[in-house]
Amino acid sequence: MSNQSSIEWTETTWNPLVGCTRVSAGCEHCYAETMAKRLGAMAQADIDAGRNPGKKRHYLNVLDKNGRWNGTVNLVEEALAEPLHWKKPRRVFVNSMSDLFHKDVPFEFIDKVFAVMALCPQHTFQCLSKRPERMAEYMGTLDAAGSREDIADHLGFSAPTMEFRTQDGPLDMTAGEVLREQMSWPLPNVWLGTSVEDQKTADERIPHLLRCPAAVRWLSMEPLLGPVILKDQWLIDPRECTCYEPEYGHQIGCMFHGNPEAARGPWPGLDWIVVGGESGAGAKPMHPDWPRKLRDQCVAAGVPYFFKQWGAWAPDCLCDKPNACRSIKRPSPGPVGCMFRCGKKEAGRTLDGRTWDEYPTINSQLSTQPA
Ligand code: SF4
Structure with a gap:
């Protein structure tokens, strides 16, 4: 099965989990359900023909008779080490066929996923969840493990057994020792995001996301089902700061003063916004003003904006x-x-005559100098 992805903001999918449960209106046309149906049928065809379906077997038991998730989540242990074998750096969407923070995924398994991400500084991992409250709970347990070294030991303990190599040959180190030596915290190559479809889910989910230590916190606003205001609460226009004078700028001491980075919003803020309309059978149209106003809020706050698609309409x-x-x-x-x-x-995906393909500008290479 190829890992290449046609999703505009990523390059590769990595699926150490398969299966999910619907949580909100944004799940109504869950693309992963449709894919699971196809992959399950392929697995069954392999079995009927006497062939080994391989990883596709995980799709056989996750849907009900109507083709909807039945709540089963399979932990795909054999997929865990895949990114460790990808040499060329790439953006990796973690779990396009599930939700990493689904209630039935044990924290011990999420540790393994984080261990692999920590051991792959060459890649950028884009995690996305509709369950940011559990994401925050998990990230809290990692933070509670103690110092950076303690977190490295904890993740190293969970990492798949493997041999580390340099140009000169095998390296006599465990995963824990490798991480102790080179890991920064929060992991600079892991972007944590939550899905938002309307103002209600924005209000519920963003505060949980912002409790998570992460190099990049982002929103996937797809399918966008209503207007959403992020401004003032989560995206700040520096011109609207109370101390701002058009003639003099900001007062010394103001978070925006002389600090263009601070224009991205208050710490901890949102670092990247992706917007898209719904597609597939039964898709609902997205009012053109909704992505437009989100773009304007991002531009004003200096936050990168990615317009993924109009969707079916x-x-x-x-x-x-x-x-x-x-x-x-x-x-x-x-x-x-x-x-x-x-x-x-x-x-297509042009908005007012152009495409919007902005990404967060952070150095996502893991530092050789620990934080
Ligand atoms: S959370 Fe994601 S994978 Fe799960 S049902 Fe909803 S849209 Fe599908």
Whole structure:
């Protein structure tokens, strides 16, 4: 099974877990369920033909008869070490087929995932969860382990057994010793994110995310199902700071004064916002003002913005043969007005005439100097 991903903001998926439970309206058209159905059918075909389905066997027992998650979460031990064998640095989406912080994933297993991420400084790991309250609980237990060295020992204990090598040959060190020597904390190559679909989920989930120690904290606002205000609470426009005078700027001592980095928002703040509309059968349209206003809030606060897709519905006829295009004839119902259902590919990903492909500007290479 290939790990390459067509998701615009990542390069590779890594799935040490398979299976999930729906938690909110953003799960209604869960893409992973559809994929699981396909992979389960492939596994069954392998079995029927007398072939070994390999890792695909984990998809056989996760769906009910309606093709929905049945709540089973399989721990895929044999997938754990995969990133350790990828030499070329890449962005890795962790668990596109599950949720790392699902209640049925034991913390001991999450330790193993974090151990692998810590041992792979060449990659950037993008973790995304709809359960940031459990993410915060887990990150709290790691922090409670003590010093950076204690956390390194704890993760090293959970790491898969492997041989470390240099150019000159095998290195006589355990994973714990490697991590003790080179690990920074929080891990600079691990981005922690939560999914937000409307103001209610923003209000519920963002505070939990912001309790997590992380190099990058980010939001995936896809499918975006309503308008969301992040401004003032989680994204600050430095021009609206109370001490700001257009003529003089900020007062000395103000968090924004002379510190362009602080313009990203108050610590701990949000570092990256990804927005996208819903796609697939039954997808709901995204009002053009919703991604636009989020973009404007990000620009004002200096936070990178990534517009992933319009989804199934476009704000306008975007093809060059509108009269020949049969797929755009259905204006959307409800408050969104004149959106057109033309499919994700045709709808594209330009917003007001350009693409928005911004990423957080952090050095995601693990420092050789521990923090
Ligand atoms: S949390 Fe993610 S994987 Fe789980 S049901 Fe919801 S959308 Fe699907």
